[in-house]
Amino acid sequence: MSTQLYDLVVIGAGPGGYVAAIRASQLGLSVAVVERRKTLGGVCLNEGCIPSKALLESSDHFVRTQNDLVEHGIEVSGISLNLSQMMKRKEAVVKRLTDGVAGLFKKNKITSFSGQACLLPLEEGSQCRKVAVSSGGNITELSAKAILLATGSEAVPLPHIEFDNKTIINARDALALKEVPQRLLVVGGGVIGLELGSVWSRLGAVVTVVEMQGQVLPQTDKQAAQVLQRSLKKQGIEIVLNARLDKVESTNAGMVASLTTAKGELQLSCDKVLVATGRRAQTAGLGLEQVGLQTNKLGQVEVDENYQTAVPGIYAIGDLTPGPMLAHKASEEGVV
Numbered sequence: 001m002s003t004q005l006y007d008l009v010v011i012g013a014g015p016g017g018y019v020a021a022i023r024a025s026q027l028g029l030s031v032a033v034v035e036r037r038k039t040l041g042g043v044c045l046n047e048g049c050i051p052s053k054a055l056l057e058s059s060d061h062f063v064r065t066q067n068d069l070v071e072h073g074i075e076v077s078g079i080s081l082n083l084s085q086m087m088k089r090k091e092a093v094v095k096r097l098t099d100g101v102a103g104l105f106k107k108n109k110i111t112s113f114s115g116q117a118c119l120l121p122l123e124e125g126s127q128c129r130k131v132a133v134s135s136g137g138n139i140t141e142l143s144a145k146a147i148l149l150a151t152g153s154e155a156v157p158l159p160h161i162e163f164d165n166k167t168i169i170n171a172r173d174a175l176a177l178k179e180v181p182q183r184l185l186v187v188g189g190g191v192i193g194l195e196l197g198s199v200w201s202r203l204g205a206v207v208t209v210v211e212m213q214g215q216v217l218p219q220t221d222k223q224a225a226q227v228l229q230r231s232l233k234k235q236g237i238e239i240v241l242n243a244r245l246d247k248v249e250s251t252n253a254g255m256v257a258s259l260t261t262a263k264g265e266l267q268l269s270c271d272k273v274l275v276a277t278g279r280r281a282q283t284a285g286l287g288l289e290q291v292g293l294q295t296n297k298l299g300q301v302e303v304d305e306n307y308q309t310a311v312p313g314i315y316a317i318g319d320l321t322p323g324p325m326l327a328h329k330a331s332e333e334g335v336v
Helices: 017-026 042-047 049-067 083-107 191-202 222-234 327-335
Strands: 003-011 031-035 111-114 116-120 129-135 138-149 153-155 183-187 206-210 238-240 244-251 254-261 264-270 272-275 279-281 314-316
Touching (some): 003 129, 017 031, 031 138, 111 129, 183 191, 191 206, 191 222, 222 238, 254 272
Parallel strands (some): 003 138
Antiparallel strands (some): 129 138, 153 279, 254 264
């Protein structure tokens, strides 16, 4: 098997990985990037920040056209929702940006590989690290002076309620629904839950948000969170704080969610349950144990001030490392 040699191999082509690859190439390094998806851009561009903002904009146009134009002397009748077209626009926005990353790779002479990357043990006497890339039954071996792990994160299911991607859904599923659910239960009052709850509420769903803490956006300023909560309630979103989802059952009348709240037990009828309670580092299949890398209790990889892991020559950034799971954090770390 022939081995291709690079200065740097980046595993993951999200906002951390692709920014790091471009910067490394600009500094004169030969760079390869391995990405499991067929498209570049990671979670942010494909199923996170970008598609959610596209749907927020479209749904905002829809609700404003219905409610906010009369005072301007603009009367519109016969308004209807073409959800299929809205989704097509979202997909076009995503494609434009992911194609843009591919264009930047070409411009900066970065080689990209599509497939699952797995770290290989360091061979005796070798100064280079190796990565095996599996795709369609074929394996390509890459060798590099340094490896950067930037594989991002994935949605975490509730311990007692697994995703079925039909009725119990995650954010990726919620960005691609074929029809507006009549009743949507959002579990988790963080950024993801509130964004997607807002989208589907604007499009006609009856949305209830359940949050275990005493405020929405638990990690943010309390006063700002209260202002946002009042705004969301004014828009028609019901918010239940200090509440826990215990179970979801399918009955003859539909799905019923059982909650424990500060005021006692509560049952809610719903068509879909969006679980947005958090994310975890995505390390499956990376072969961390083969190179002696351990993860902490949160499943993340510890790094030093230069983002080097405990294994020389292997670095990590973004959601794989401790700290906020934010795209711009990963990008800045990628530059470093």
